[in-house]
Amino acid sequence: MPRIKRKRAALPTLNYTRRGFRLKDGRLHLAGGIVLTVVWSRELPSDPTSVRVYRDSLGHWYASFVVAGETQPLRATDAVLGVDWGVRETATTTSDAHDLPHAQHGKTAAQKLARYQRMMARRKPAKGQPASRGYRQARAQAAKVYKKVARQRQDTARKWAKRVVRDHDAIAVEDFRPRFLSKTTMIRKAADAAIGATKRALIEMGRKHGRDIRLVHPAHTTMDCATCGARTKHALPLAERTYTCTACGAISPRDKNSARVMLVRAGLDPAGAEGVGPAGPLVREAA
Numbered sequence: 001m002p003r004i005k006r007k008r009a010a011l012p013t014l015n016y017t018r019r020g021f022r023l024k025d026g027r028l029h030l031a032g033g034i035v036l037t038v039v040w041s042r043e044l045p046s047d048p049t050s051v052r053v054y055r056d057s058l059g060h061w062y063a064s065f066v067v068a069g070e071t072q073p074l075r076a077t078d079a080v081l082g083v084d085w086g087v088r089e090t091a092t093t094t095s096d097a098h099d100l101p102h103a104q105h106g107k108t109a110a111q112k113l114a115r116y117q118r119m120m121a122r123r124k125p126a127k128g129q130p131a132s133r134g135y136r137q138a139r140a141q142a143a144k145v146y147k148k149v150a151r152q153r154q155d156t157a158r159k160w161a162k163r164v165v166r167d168h169d170a171i172a173v174e175d176f177r178p179r180f181l182s183k184t185t186m187i188r189k190a191a192d193a194a195i196g197a198t199k200r201a202l203i204e205m206g207r208k209h210g211r212d213i214r215l216v217h218p219a220h221t222t223m224d225c226a227t228c229g230a231r232t233k234h235a236l237p238l239a240e241r242t243y244t245c246t247a248c249g250a251i252s253p254r255d256k257n258s259a260r261v262m263l264v265r266a267g268l269d270p271a272g273a274e275g276v277g278p279a280g281p282l283v284r285e286a287a
């Protein structure tokens, strides 16, 4: 169920459009005579049309500018890629050099997180009472751990996305929707979060560089044969790692089959996949 967003519980955020802010000598001037010294994470590519000043869960303030996007085209590679998301491997692709193993970022953090969450539970304020200092401290610590994991995930995702987008003209991706977020084990939740971050990074990177990213509906991708298109009667159990087609006899690793199904469904030619151009195994050594 969606949770109601309460104004007093929400983090502070301020929006300014063109008339409400001004940049001068690297400083941000806001309406009402407020001047902020900004630590720039990068140059602004063009004049911003608006800015959002907000505080995150760690108490850090950010200024986020809206600028007109510009595509930075990359040279054509004549290669295409199919991507299937999973638990063991965040991304299994039609090119062995572009598979992304699950980075396990949440693993060490999970223990710490559990500890702070226990502290929060112990120090939980009674209904209608303000939170104690101890509770607020534990909450801040938990938020910090959480944020760190999220940043590590994003970093891994962006690096992978950059490589994938550089090496392929068109990419067919499973349009994954988190299935396990509110249920089952920590492993599944972590895998879901990693897939979410990676998919976001890939779409963003594809748009930035003018590549063709096609989202494929995830239904039956584990049941179809990438070679002949036949569908098995039952979904493969998760433990079954090999796909064997009863119609044409094709045998392939389960996730590789799914990745190829993505290509076929997106209308891309599987002949453009595997070992073409810079996608070869040599690149993997250098990466």
Ligand SMILES: [Zn+2]
Binding pocket: 225, 226, 227, 228, 229, 230, 245, 246, 247, 248, 249, 250
């Ligand atoms: Zn087949």
